[in-house]
Amino acid sequence: DINLRVAPHKTFKRQGLDIHIETRISFANAALGIEITVPTVDGDVKYKIPAGTQPGTIFRLKGKGVPRVNSAGRGDQYVKVIVDVPKQLNDKQVEALKMFMEASGESTEEIGEIKKKFNLFGNKK
Structure with a gap:
């Protein structure tokens, strides 16, 4: 064999x-x-x-x-x-995605709230 x-x-x-x-x-x-x-x-x-x-x-x-x-x-x-999907976005990319969300009829209000809860290193404040 x-x-x-x-x-x-x-x-x-x-x-x-x-x-x-x-x-x-x-x-x-x-x-x-x-x-x-x-x-x-x-x-x-x-x-x-x-x-x-x-x-x-x-x-x-x-x-x-x-x-x-x-x-x-x-x-x-x-x-x-x-x-x-990118793990980190620069400010220009965030703004472009916010504009896309708004053009799609999605709310961008939650984005600001989420960013307030996390510092630059991704740790919860």
Whole structure:
């Protein structure tokens, strides 16, 4: 008997003939859309992430997975979108988000109250 053990790849995860990866984008790029470069087993491809993409959305790249043995065709590659939310914002970013909230009809009153309760180091006063 021959047993093969394949070490996990740092980028690609295989499930049958399909390949799964994760890609990180900013929350602004998720809202506005962006063209990204996606690594595949055959090299990089361009993919346009549409505006309004939600965290955890999975996109399918048809035919970019593992080739079938002794027959035509390939599996697919699935790209899961991880949306990075900033842990700290500068004053300009805070103002831009407040303007966005107001344009969306959301209240910004609570933001001031929350900021009063925390000092610069994120500790409760």
